[in-house]
Amino acid sequence: MNYRHSFHAGNFADVLKHIVLVAALGAMQKKDAGLFVLDAFAGCGVYDLHSEQAARSPEFLEGINKIWDAKAALPAAIKNYLNVLDEATEGKERFYPGSPFFVGQMLRDQDRAVFNELHPLEKLELDKNLSDLQTRNGKRRVKTTQIDGYLAIKANLPPPERRGLIIIDPPFEIAGEFERMALALQQGLKRFATGVFMLWHADKDENAVRKYRQAIKSIGKEALIIDLRIAKEDGTTGLKANGLTIINPPFGLEAQIEATKSVICKLLGKDESAKMVIKLLNS
Numbered sequence: 001m002n003y004r005h006s007f008h009a010g011n012f013a014d015v016l017k018h019i020v021l022v023a024a025l026g027a028m029q030k031k032d033a034g035l036f037v038l039d040a041f042a043g044c045g046v047y048d049l050h051s052e053q054a055a056r057s058p059e060f061l062e063g064i065n066k067i068w069d070a071k072a073a074l075p076a077a078i079k080n081y082l083n084v085l086d087e088a089t090e091g092k093e094r095f096y097p098g099s100p101f102f103v104g105q106m107l108r109d110q111d112r113a114v115f116n117e118l119h120p121l122e123k124l125e126l127d128k129n130l131s132d133l134q135t136r137n138g139k140r141r142v143k144t145t146q147i148d149g150y151l152a153i154k155a156n157l158p159p160p161e162r163r164g165l166i167i168i169d170p171p172f173e174i175a176g177e178f179e180r181m182a183l184a185l186q187q188g189l190k191r192f193a194t195g196v197f198m199l200w201h202a203d204k205d206e207n208a209v210r211k212y213r214q215a216i217k218s219i220g221k222e223a224l225i226i227d228l229r230i231a232k233e234d235g236t237t238g239l240k241a242n243g244l245t246i247i248n249p250p251f252g253l254e255a256q257i258e259a260t261k262s263v264i265c266k267l268l269g270k271d272e273s274a275k276m277v278i279k280l281l282n283s
């Protein structure tokens, strides 16, 4: 396990993922009933954008920095994301929250979350960071675990709450991640058919993404697809495109994200190939 998210925190992929995460959770919280969140590949919770790792290739400059610097009026989903981000980091712009901090900040008293992270150092930091966040916001119904993310999905489903969001955001450092994600989704849905599953993927190989999306379609559940390309492939290593798949998308999510499309492309796009595609499968 070589992947460390601190090299990438706050990049364009994090921005898109966390805008959608805040909008999805917000939409699910329109109902009072308590819900469960499982973050199967959680990371360490909050990232220092001035750290040595972040400084080495400051991807946040092409991500959250562009949103922070935006002069244009922002759509509601981006404003909500920035509000939660500010609350989670107490407005300190040198820090960027990871998914556990967005979720940890949004949890209500009746909600519960499990954050799972396999890397021992990331897990240690996650525990420390979450305990700081909890001291500030007083939310106690949070647990961390340290097992394989795909096992964590099996171990935690179905949740007794019978309403839940499952975040699957693996590092894509070893081959076969698309296959593992599609299988985990299939198995997860067998245990928890009404769960909202949010899966992130890197988009570096058109054929692999096409096969993965066919596998998702064949599962037969309604799926919201959100793809963002910020630049054309030019042979350099940096990520240029990524995608999200939300199974059983909560009511209103599609419209909220649709309304961010032109602003996201304008702020994060780097050349004329920048585009965001939003589609519903099996609706």
Ligand SMILES: C[S@@+](CC[C@H](N)C(=O)[O-])C[C@H]1O[C@@H](n2cnc3c(N)ncnc32)[C@H](O)[C@@H]1O
Pocket: 001, 003, 004, 005, 017, 040, 041, 042, 043, 044, 045, 097, 098, 099, 100, 116, 117, 118, 119, 122, 147, 148, 149, 150, 169, 170, 171
């Ligand atoms: C893309 S990062 C997660 C970022 C986080 N979800 C966020 O949005 O802030 C993937 C994380 O998965 C962890 N990881 C790697 N292999 C894992 C495994 N098999 N099970 C669980 N976590 C794993 C990595 O250490 C890394 O922190």
